[in-house]
Amino acid sequence: MLTFEQKQQIIETFPELKKKSISLKRLNYHFEDSQYDKTIVVQQLHPNGNGYVFVGDGGPYEADERGLANIREVTEDELREMINYSIALLSTKEATDDEEAADQVWTSKTGGELKLVQEDDLWNIYHGLNLEDSFESQEAAILYLKEEGFKRN
Missing domain, CATH: 3.30.720 (Signal recognition particle alu RNA binding heterodimer, srp9/1)
Structure with a gap:
């Protein structure tokens, strides 16, 4: 399992994401160029290594009802793929x-x-x-x- 620090280093290689501290030493990473009201790509990254990536629904990742996939046990490659997927998802405005x-x-x-x-x-x-x-x-x-x-x- 990747540590909090390792996950943070990986996430911060994405220049389009902006870090915001939230309560309990957790971090959110926002994609401010999102085509939607939703801007959070990485949500509640916790010092214990737990956190979530927004992947929507109907895609290749197992997500909860909010479209969030848990990243507690992901590898570096999996985390990078999920973040790329999330950014692409938020970059594409649904057609009318x-x-x-x-x-x-x-x-x-x-x-x-x-x-x-x-x-x-x-x-x-x-x-x-x-x-x-x-x-x-x-x-x-x-x-x-x-x-x-x-x-x-």
């Missing part, structure tokens, strides 16, 4: 109903194109007519596209 209904075309720097389409309860990514991947939420699909180097047209 009209935008969601339309297919979204995403392009890579090399000119590759993928299409993001909502079908039933899934968000599917297509390369031409071939299904590339499926996600339970638009946020998770967009995070995947961004991690793969694609940008929305």
Whole structure:
């Protein structure tokens, strides 16, 4: 298990996060460029090593009803991945109903194109007519596209 100090060092490698002290020597880390009212990425980091990262719902992490995943037992890589996921989630404003209904075309720097389409309860990514991947939420699909180097047209 990573110590409080180790977790703090890892979190502070993200320049977009701002540290704020709260009660009982705990720390919150805010992403002030959030597209939502929600700005806290790391919540209640405690000197005993416990704390939470906001990961929303419907994504790859087990979260409580508030969208928080416990980080007590995470590795350095897991913590970094969760924080990256959270920042990407808070950076992407949900589309309006009209935008969601339309297919979204995403392009890579090399000119590759993928299409993001909502079908039933899934968000599917297509390369031409071939299904590339499926996600339970638009946020998770967009995070995947961004991690793969694609940008929305």
